[in-house]
Amino acid sequence: MENTGALKGLRVVEMGQLLAGPFAGQLLGDMGADIIKVEPPGKGDPLRVWGQGEKKVSWEVVARNKRAVSANMRVPEGQKLVRELIRHADIVIENFRPGTMEKWGLDPRQLLEEQPGLIISRMSGYGQTGPYSSRAGFGGIGEAMGGWRYIVGEPDRAPSRMGVSIGDTLTATYGVMGILAALHVRDTTGKGQIIDAALYESVLQITESLVSEYDSSGFIRERTGSILPGIAPSNVYYCSDGEYMIGANADPLWKRLSAAMGKPELGDDPRYATHIARGQNQTELDEMINAWTKSYTIEEMDALMSEYGIPAGRVYRAPEMLADPHFQAREAIVEVETETHGKLKMQNAFPKLSATPSCIRRPAPSRVGQHNAEIYGELLGLDAEALAKMEADGIV
DSSP states (O other): OOOOTTTOOOOOEEEEOOSSSHHHHHHHTTTTTTTEEOOTTTTTOOOGOSSSSOOOOOOOOOOOEEEEEEOOOOSSHHHHHHHHHHHTTTTEESSSSSTTHTTOOOHHHHHHHHSOEEEEEEEEOOOOOSTTSOOOOOHHHHHHHHTHHHHHHHSOOOOOOSSSOOHHHHHHHHHHHHHHHHHHHHHHSSSSOOOEEEEEHHHHHTTTTTHHHHHHHHOOOOTTTTTOTOOOOOEEEEETTTEEEEEEEEHHHHHHHHTTTOOOGGOOOTTTTTTTHHHHHHHHHHHHHHHTTTTHHHHHHHHHHHHHHOOEEEEEOOOHHOOOOHHHHOOOOEEEETTEEEEEEEOOOOOOOOSSSSOOSSSSSSSTTTTHHHHHHHHHHHOHHHHHHHHTTTTO
């Protein structure tokens, strides 16, 4: 497929593994950048065998739009190879523990001195500075430290996790945001820079006023299950054939929901008429709505909420997403011909740009070092004989 992405012409060396670094590479690759994925020889990135279900297909999503090379970063020859690759790059992504790049002779500060226009996005558990910086940190640890885990789940149970690795993908997203900002600076000054994106701080960014509430009034948010206290009605309710989400937590919306329920008088009832009143009577309000929704199917409720202009919708799983006409009309999910699993449905490139649309141009590379000859030959001028020797020596 033709590359029409906004970042066409930019080259990225992706050195991370597992999720934060690779997801950042996915985002940039979807937007048109040429992503060179560096993996250790042999098994490569552990994501190649990660995922749920009988077939492990996480790699097919996160490694799309990438070319794969191998390099043994634990030996000087491999380090030299990657350093040469970086000389041909605009951007470097890495999510190793702080100090690892330096240990490999790839200190980002030195790289920037040698290549002033280079942009380096560093993603780690705790950041590149501070007393915890040298600690190992996975996404779940960042979610816990950043305040997410404590407030997720039912109040009488241990903190829950989201069903995806949100800490890692948030960090990758902020890492990419930093890259895009740095590209603008480079366009105006010619100078690159280093971006420091920590897992826990990425999570902290999306906790709204959690810290400020404690600072101003000593209030600590607790786990509240499916509701946000004081915001009502906004919950998942039960129809006769499944779960259904309704968000009518504004005065005009509540009046419309009351009318839809056949009880317009509730719209002006002092117990529910205002935002504060509904929050104070949240439990009884949810029980009343739930008793009403049980007599409807999801399809009937969908039609009714649409008629009255109330934000509402089904609680989707993958089967519902694939069957939904809105997903289909917007091509939110596309089918990709993969090298390992044949045709595979996955989320499309996003967000949608009108003039320079992102797209999935190539499937994930099925083999570690799949593009060694192509990239090392194209950029570094290495011939087949030199590469064969490097492979025999365990360098690639």
